[in-house]
Amino acid sequence: MYIGFYNFYKHYNRNRMFRDPSSAIGDDLMYPFVHLGRRLEELGHKVATLDMDDPGRFDAAVFLDHPTPLNRYYRALRRRDNCKLYLVLFENPGNRPDNYWPSNHKPFEKIFTWDTRLGGSGKYVLMKIPIKIPEPHPFDPTEKIKFSVTIASQKYMSHPAELYTERVRAIRWMEQNHPDEFDLYGTLWNRWLFKGRLSRLNLLLFKIYEKFPNLGRSNAFPSWRGTVKSKHQVLRQYRFSFCYENAAFPGYFTEKMFDCWFAGCVPVYLGAPDIAKLAPTSTFIDRRQFASYQELYKYLKGMSQNEYENYLAAIYDWLKSPAIQAYGPEAFTAMILQHVVGQRHGMQPNQSQTTSQTGTSLQ
Template identity: 40%
Template structure:
């Protein structure tokens, strides 16, 4: 299941307020549920200043990613109703409605009908959904973004008697001041309070180290003492739509983090906690004071409720609640899709057969399987998957040659030059390997039986028989860069190989590795296959040994490794071939790692020169090391910003899997 969350990256879209709950809570939960999650951050595409272009970018991004689900946590009108309606025609669209208890009539009833599915946290609004004729609604609830396990409750070092975490409001300030006047020491954290906002990690610690964690409502107070305390309070009481208490995320965060909770009662709270045994509640300022005095004096009772609530809260994380909601949605959507597909298939003409010849490893359509973690490492099969889907739209069913017989297929695609041909018509060739590995790929006399040949090699392209393609990549919308993740200085990821040719760069990689190992071993790590194995000549002599002290082993994901390093030695397998720009430099870009590149002589024709370090500019590795070691932080961040800008630009789309697919499909369809 692939999910595209369209959400705010920062709290209310304001960077100064820190990360949003969507990024901290919903995104990790979605990643735990879906096989692939690609977020679209609204602030990075024009919100809130250019909402018109924002709508176009949302539609374009979703179309490019082609997810199963588009997930929203809408605040107001950041995503236009027309945009939602358009996406809902093709994708399962879901919105988490946050405030149905007081915003249903002004917001939800206009938005929900445009969505495939809605999730509400207010059971009392279910009837309202029914009244507007909308049935695809799932009841869920707020939750915690984490659960702290193995807490030693008997030895907690308490720092606060009473604490409150949340933004200031007039009613909250009045309640806190009331308690302080009565002699209680209440520490408050959040926007507007003297202590200010705190990080998510600080929230955990404050909750754990507070004897009593208050959960104060943000709804309008009905206490006559508060109403008459200030003329503004009277106006607020008359005008505010927040007239009903609401269950919020803090109700679940407090017990999940090991805190004792004293919460203002909200309707439905008893559905999640056993009141008096797993949570303490109050409904007035007088009850609040009464409970504070009782639980500060009765430690055993406080601890009994604390332990019970922590145990109960294990199921109240975003991963848990979203998983249940998504299971309901997907089960119902699957039934609907099955019925719709049967009806559509009955009217469709049968697909024509097409074949692709590949090696045995990728047979049985393995080359199209994005869920195969072994063969699809770092999304290397994504372009083949898209090619199959695109040809299906054109009326052709593309399967590997062991499934669709070559002789019986309308056309055949070959990935690199085949050893032999079973037919002489409607053959199409895609060349990947260089002449170092496959010299037969580039012999012109071998090309006469192919209608079109798709090449990356600029010197072959004629726009007629030889069609230019760019190395396909699954391009993320942004890089989630964090300088604190850069614990390593420089790395190299490649397999241990040697080829004897004047243009090969395998030996140049080894020179780089040996230089770092001999001069700055503490600042270099090596990853990849077979560096712990020697390379032998045909007559059995060792031509390169296995003594690489910097070798850290094989890896499952280049992205997960590269994001931990500032720089990466990024050499192509061969130098000085125009247009030979493979995935290597893009792997670095996607991980927010600055590449040190060597390979294609015309790299800057396609990739901006301010996004990478050009190895050709340095005569020795000493010069290169001195340059990157002494690079000022602002210069390094300049590379990162240039990479981010490149990934947002249209220029990067040349190297997208989508562009590769469009090039190949257009070339084939126009020729048969």
């Protein structure tokens, strides 16, 4: 079987998503697709991004977030009767409202989503956003030489569930009240951006800033320390991280808290309202439990070393538990194998699936 993939973020196409696990917004963020590509080839299938071959050659196509109406691969494949289409929804409705328009779902055989509001029946398949899960090692509390940090990009959206504004509120509070105990890392914090309803114009600003690097410079965030090459190497130095999702939707649980856990940094979390169903509450501090940032700071600052190490122990136990594998690349691969390829994970493809086809090898 020859399966094509297409990422809405074009940087990951040209087969890069199957070869390079790195990402500008997270450590090894694309590893689940590297793993998926290898596993499909091991089972005798072929895999490539849609821009690497003639769309007429593919038996199935998987789109990562909904393609634009002008996407030539999507348009070509929709005209074919013998190529099934699948959609994986990663972005939330605030960033990509078109991901959730019912009319956009009609052409797809199956839609894989974290959004529990869509249910898990019919064409909708509930999934966890996949993440590479490394082998856990006991944490060293003596590494925690700094107090608190945020690693994120400066972005904005106009949606009732957005948390970009709350993230900035946390940053501002720490800058104004405890500037020596907080550091900010990430992209675009040194740039001027539109906010609120005008935030959609930022896509245009990003392109302008790429072409003219010196435009839009700003020193509005004095806690900003620059970008990072490795979140892990930065986070491991801090006791706490303000870890806010981009928006608060049920089931929307991304790599952000995992980054903290892997580095042994206790997250202060705000995001999925059903987070208690998604991760052990002993592994993070729930921002919603505090009436103000002053109250939260008092709790963090007054935490005993024994209590802090209890958080680290709970994180370590969670990382080595079988339950966390539901977020791993194996679970994501098994889902694709079952619903796209039509075989259970680990089974060999049948004769019709191993027919020789022209494709792009990942070797």
